[in-house]
Amino acid sequence: MSKYLVDGLNQKFEIKGYRLYFDLQHSVAAEEMLNYLDRATPGIQMVFGLEEPPTAEIFLYPDLATIERVTQKPMSMGETVRILPDESVLMLGASHLPKNLGEDIVRQLCYLLFNAGVKEREIGIRTYRTPSWLREGICLQVPFKIRPDSKEFLVNGWNICMEALKAEQLIKPSVMAKSLHLIPDANRRQLATFQAFFMVRLLISNYSDKFFKKFATLMAVLEDADAENVFRQVTTLDFDKFFGLYKDWVRTTNVWAAISD
Numbered sequence: 001m002s003k004y005l006v007d008g009l010n011q012k013f014e015i016k017g018y019r020l021y022f023d024l025q026h027s028v029a030a031e032e033m034l035n036y037l038d039r040a041t042p043g044i045q046m047v048f049g050l051e052e053p054p055t056a057e058i059f060l061y062p063d064l065a066t067i068e069r070v071t072q073k074p075m076s077m078g079e080t081v082r083i084l085p086d087e088s089v090l091m092l093g094a095s096h097l098p099k100n101l102g103e104d105i106v107r108q109l110c111y112l113l114f115n116a117g118v119k120e121r122e123i124g125i126r127t128y129r130t131p132s133w134l135r136e137g138i139c140l141q142v143p144f145k146i147r148p149d150s151k152e153f154l155v156n157g158w159n160i161c162m163e164a165l166k167a168e169q170l171i172k173p174s175v176m177a178k179s180l181h182l183i184p185d186a187n188r189r190q191l192a193t194f195q196a197f198f199m200v201r202l203l204i205s206n207y208s209d210k211f212f213k214k215f216a217t218l219m220a221v222l223e224d225a226d227a228e229n230v231f232r233q234v235t236t237l238d239f240d241k242f243f244g245l246y247k248d249w250v251r252t253t254n255v256w257a258a259i260s261d
Contacts, residue, residue: 004059004070004089006178016041017055026060026094029101033058036146037109044106047204048113051211056088056109064093078181081108085116103143110139116214119223122181126179130219130227131239133176136193139214144197145261154259157194164191165250171195173239199246201258207235212242 009021010055013034022030041053064075082091098104164170183189203211218230
């Protein structure tokens, strides 16, 4: 029995490698999460180069205070989901569930897999060893593709990137090293999110399902190595050269080719 179980989490859903613990009154939310995780699994395996479906324990507690109690650690500012990558555990509070719950739980699982794969660590306030554009871009691949409105959503995102390219307003990778969520202007934040997604789409189109596996292996082994040096070993490009390649790709690629698998 998991050490994170508490009184009240007397229900359990299980499918593939996912085990979800929850209170009966939160069964609708639990079912939505598990349905999305099930649908997302083939895409997750492709992006992260997994031969088998991932495993994770997910705990849907009544509130964030319970997460603090069971982990004996206070929630940081803005934290509504606790990720324990070394234990393959996700913790959520029913009092703080996002509007797009299914999409968000898939994104959180991707963060868990990413962090575990590269042995990610924070090197500053909401700043990780891997630059935010690369981390977010990888972890948004599957959540964006399983949205009910995915086609329209991604076409709109591509058009936003195209307009930014024409206006010479695309964001340099160095500006997107820190968390994209900290960008104060909402329009620039939206652009950064779509740009990160499509930059990684280009990586996947060039390296198929091999990019993350190679990048993560080197990041995990070379724990003191700079992420850009690791990226260069995998792609032969530094971030600025890759950004130039990305701009050319946006300039010459049809939207349907950009969003298709």
